Amino acid sequence: MGYLFNILILGGLFSILSVSLNIACGYTGILSLAHASFYGVGAYTVGLLTTKMGVPFWTAFLLGGVFAGICGLLIGIPTLRLKGDYFLIATLGFGEIFSKSLINWDTLTEGARGITNIPPIQILGIRFDTDFSFFFFLLLIWIICVGSIYLIEKSPFGQILFSIAEDEDGVAALGRNPTYFKVLAMGLSAFWAGIAGGLYASYVGYINPNLFTINESILIFTMVLLGGLRSIHGVILGAFVLVALPELMRFIGLPGPFAAVIRQMIYGMLLILIMYFRPRGLLGRVKLR
Amino acid sequence: MADRSIFCLLPLFIMRAMLTQIIFNGLIAGSAYSLIALGYTMIYGVGRLINFAHGELYMGAAYCFFLFYIQLDWNIYSSFFGAILIGALLGIALERIAYRPFKESSRLIPLITTIGASTFLKAVAILFFGVQAKTLLKYAYFQPSFDFLGATLTPVQGYTLISSLGLMALLALVLKRTRFGKAIRATAEDRISASHLGIDTDEVTSITFAIGGLLAAVAGILVGYDQNITPTMGILAGFKGFTAAVLGGIGNIPGAVIGGFCIGLAENLGAAYLSSANKDSISFAILLLILLFKPSGILGKK
Numbered sequence: 068m069g070y071l072f073n074i075l076i077l078g079g080l081f082s083i084l085s086v087s088l089n090i091a092c093g094y095t096g097i098l099s100l101a102h103a104s105f106y107g108v109g110a111y112t113v114g115l116l117t118t119k120m121g122v123p124f125w126t127a128f129l130l131g132g133v134f135a136g137i138c139g140l141l142i143g144i145p146t147l148r149l150k151g152d153y154f155l156i157a158t159l160g161f162g163e164i165f166s167k168s169l170i171n172w173d174t175l176t177e178g179a180r181g182i183t184n185i186p187p188i189q190i191l192g193i194r195f196d197t198d199f200s201f202f203f204f205l206l207l208i209w210i211i212c213v214g215s216i217y218l219i220e221k222s223p224f225g226q227i228l229f230s231i232a233e234d235e236d237g238v239a240a241l242g243r244n245p246t247y248f249k250v251l252a253m254g255l256s257a258f259w260a261g262i263a264g265g266l267y268a269s270y271v272g273y274i275n276p277n278l279f280t281i282n283e284s285i286l287i288f289t290m291v292l293l294g295g296l297r298s299i300h301g302v303i304l305g306a307f308v309l310v311a312l313p314e315l316m317r318f319i320g321l322p323g324p325f326a327a328v329i330r331q332m333i334y335g336m337l338l339i340l341i342m343y344f345r346p347r348g349l350l351g352r353v354k355l356r
Numbered sequence: 357m358a359d360r361s362i363f364c365l366l367p368l369f370i371m372r373a374m375l376t377q378i379i380f381n382g383l384i385a386g387s388a389y390s391l392i393a394l395g396y397t398m399i400y401g402v403g404r405l406i407n408f409a410h411g412e413l414y415m416g417a418a419y420c421f422f423l424f425y426i427q428l429d430w431n432i433y434s435s436f437f438g439a440i441l442i443g444a445l446l447g448i449a450l451e452r453i454a455y456r457p458f459k460e461s462s463r464l465i466p467l468i469t470t471i472g473a474s475t476f477l478k479a480v481a482i483l484f485f486g487v488q489a490k491t492l493l494k495y496a497y498f499q500p501s502f503d504f505l506g507a508t509l510t511p512v513q514g515y516t517l518i519s520s521l522g523l524m525a526l527l528a529l530v531l532k533r534t535r536f537g538k539a540i541r542a543t544a545e546d547r548i549s550a551s552h553l554g555i556d557t558d559e560v561t562s563i564t565f566a567i568g569g570l571l572a573a574v575a576g577i578l579v580g581y582d583q584n585i586t587p588t589m590g591i592l593a594g595f596k597g598f599t600a601a602v603l604g605g606i607g608n609i610p611g612a613v614i615g616g617f618c619i620g621l622a623e624n625l626g627a628a629y630l631s632s633a634n635k636d637s638i639s640f641a642i643l644l645l646i647l648l649f650k651p652s653g654i655l656g657k658k
Contacts (some may be wrong), residue, residue: 098464098467098468100471145644145647145648146644146647148647148648149647149651151463151464151467152405152406152463152464152467153406153602153647153651155406155408155467156406156408156595156598157643157644157647159408159591159595160595160598160599160639160640160643161640163591163592163595163636164636164637164640167592167636168634168637171633171634172633281591282475285471285475288471292468325483328479328482328483329479329483331475331476331478331479331482332475332476332479332480332483334472334475335472335473335474335475335476335477335478335479336472336476337472338468338469338471338472338475339453339454339469339472339473339476342458342465342468342469342472343457346461346465354462
């Protein structure tokens with residue numbers, strides 16, 4: 068039972084990440100490989116504030132989201148005027164340098180050792196320290212996240228994002244500034260990644276720079292493309308499928324480190340195969356432009 | 357007193373000697389970035405694609421050299437030429453698998469497939485060789501070094517500088533003087549018209565990928581010999597090569613060379629005078645600055 072909750076929790080966390088990346092990739096059409104960095108900003112904010120400064124969970128948790136959101140805005144402002152492919156490689160560079168900085172800046176981040184003993188979630192004296200109780204807390208946040216993103220999809224703001232993906236010049240011609248909306252979408256997407264990072268840090272209690280590398284960004288990116296751009300159901304499905312995949316491999320009996328490598332190979336092949344056979348993803352409704 | 361004044365001057369001498377050393381280090385790193393940038397720029401010119409897996413060609417060739425030279429114990433020349441041949445073949449394979457089937461579709465699709473190829477190749481390298489850094493030196497001894505214009509270089513650093521300058525000259529000659537070079541330039545200029553004039557643009561693209569792979573392979577082996585090789589060495593090298601290509605003006609061949617040397621110098625000067633821990637962030641800052649203020653690069657057209 069604990070095992071099942073474990074998978075549900077990981078799937079839940081990663082579906083928050085994929086649904087939020089979908090705001091950038093699916094709705095607005097800006098492909099980003101920096102999502103794991105924003106996730107890392109949230110995780111490190113919670114990790115550092117709760118262990119080193121004794122900040123209560125709620126404050127650290129929200130600050131993690133806000134900091135990640137601000138990072139998204141700051142990265143977005145200079146880079147989002149670029150064309151899609153330039154933007155993608157700029158985010159790749161940012162992601163790689165972010166994970167290197169987590170290692171190099173060890174006076175703040177404890178370097179490669181990572182941060183240990185992050186306290187579990189505690190609100191109003193209630194501790195969410197078992198898988199079971201954490202699951203319900205996650206479910207609450209998950210509903211808020213997916214619900215708010217669903218509402219955004221239906222809102223005029225969401226419609227503007229869709230039209231930017233369809234025809235950026237057309238949006239500009241109608242008097243809206245596409246860059247402004249793209250930066251906002253990026254900030255919002257990064258905010259929810261930061262929230263997921265805070266949840267992860269207090270769930271596992273230990274974080275290190277290896278969890279927030281470009282490989283994780285590519286994993287989240289694959290979840291979105293597998294599930295289908297712009298489809299909330301799709302990207303949630305994509306997240307659960309790719310979270311369950313390593314568990315399936317464990318059933319086959321592959322040894323741990325070997326399985327991790329095979330998994331990366333599968334993600335790489337999957338990206339190519341999706342583009343060959345179903346560029347719109349499993350449940351996606353739009354084609355890549 | 358006299359002694360004191362000499363000691364006061366000493367730091368100045370040291371600074372000057374260090375500056376020459378830093379500039380040479382910058383040029384050596386820069387020559388590798390130029391080789392990578394040339395591949396990016398040529399592939400972008402011919403196929404309008406930013407090849408995300410370019411850094412993996414660099415890494416892959418370095419590992420092939422490791423396989424041939426260290427594990428199979430070939431001599432250094434056959435290992436070197438074998439590895440750059442594999443670099444070129446990897447380039448061709450990449451074009452066949454990740455670019456050609458998608459050349460008619462959205463520009464973003466080949467980007468995603470090359471991201472996939474890059475992830476795959478990194479995983480293959482880890483699967484066969486592990487994540488630990490490997491050395492390409494066959495015998496564990498200190499490399500002899502020599503003095504050149506006041507800087508201390510190892511032989512392989514000298515070879516890096518000479519061979520990359522030689523390769524760049526050769527490439528310029530091929531592009532300017534041969535029929536084939538003309539075909540590449542024509543395809544880069546206007547793909548459709550070129551194909552109407554009877555140029556096999558698929559063939560040209562494929563060979564451009566091979567040239568890009570070859571140049572990246574040379575850079576990967578030389579840098580790998582000088583430092584160490586890891587499966588993730590291609591990510592940052594690729595990113596810096598891309599930055600160099602953008603700095604020089606993407607699609608512009610002399611620009612890629614200039615951009616590469618600029619990045620190498622900026623990085624080493626910055627590491628010496630600003631902060632060595634943030635050496636890698638310098639290229640990212642440069643990329644953001646160019647893209648903000650002059651997206652067409654130094655030599656690029658509008």
